[in-house]
Amino acid sequence: MLSETYRHGKELGGWAGAEDALQAAGVPTDAPA
């Protein structure tokens, strides 16, 4: 769902541990907002 959300151009936020989940979903953490 994360990669789906990213592909749909939705806002993604998070705190601790979010980087790991985003990386696992193939979402770059430095992608433009």
Next chain:
Amino acid sequence: MSDAPGWVGIGMSALVFGVGLLDKRRQDRRSDEQERKQDRRFEEQEQRQDRRFSEQEQRQEVRDARQAITNIVSYWTSRQLGTEWVVNDMNREALLASVKRWREVLAADRARLVTHGHQGTSRAHALASEAVDAAKAFLQTVTPLVDRHPGVPGNVWNESDRRALEAAIKPFQVRTNEAVRKLVRALQQTVLDADMVPLVIAPAGGKLDAGGDPITVQRTFATARSIEFDALVLAGAPGPARTPLPPVTPRPVIPRRRTGPRPTPGSG
């Protein structure tokens, strides 16, 4: 009439004295105005500086609160202290050292948050305090047990000590898990306050117990779809879905249409 020049002299000197007085008064007024202007300038400068300091202080507070939350949640999830199988970790000394280290980090974070003076309202401070207290209670019970069995793996411990350790782990996990879930509750409330509808997604359905105030899971990983949301906030790194997710069907490659001028009828 012989006194006339004398009177003229007196009149002239009185005039000069009057003009001198007027000039002095004008100078005094000017210097007063200058002083007032300078005072105003100083006041404005001080106000600007105060504003800048308070903005910096607020920014620092937010940074410290974010750091505290990050330390709590990331350590809690990465070391798997909140999981059921932590009791199966036979290296009790390593477990104890891990909780000790965690408590030290959180205590430092809490101390930093206290200096900002908003500890009564800060959610991060409440979370850190709860986690530190839970870890303290755990360490008080477990340290003498571990000291009684130096270098001995947990499965060789006697039954009563094993049970005592298991009994100490449970409240530690419950208290900290609840404190972390209170963050989810706070996030949910913030979204509601902003006139938006929050949907809580979790690996499995049911309720998350947030300190006696359960949060209903509205979508699971299997049932949530991105089209329902405008934004997504990852509150930590939850575990994998309990139910297997449906396989993702790869999209078929759609061949691109030939570009170029459309053939006119009869051209070939």
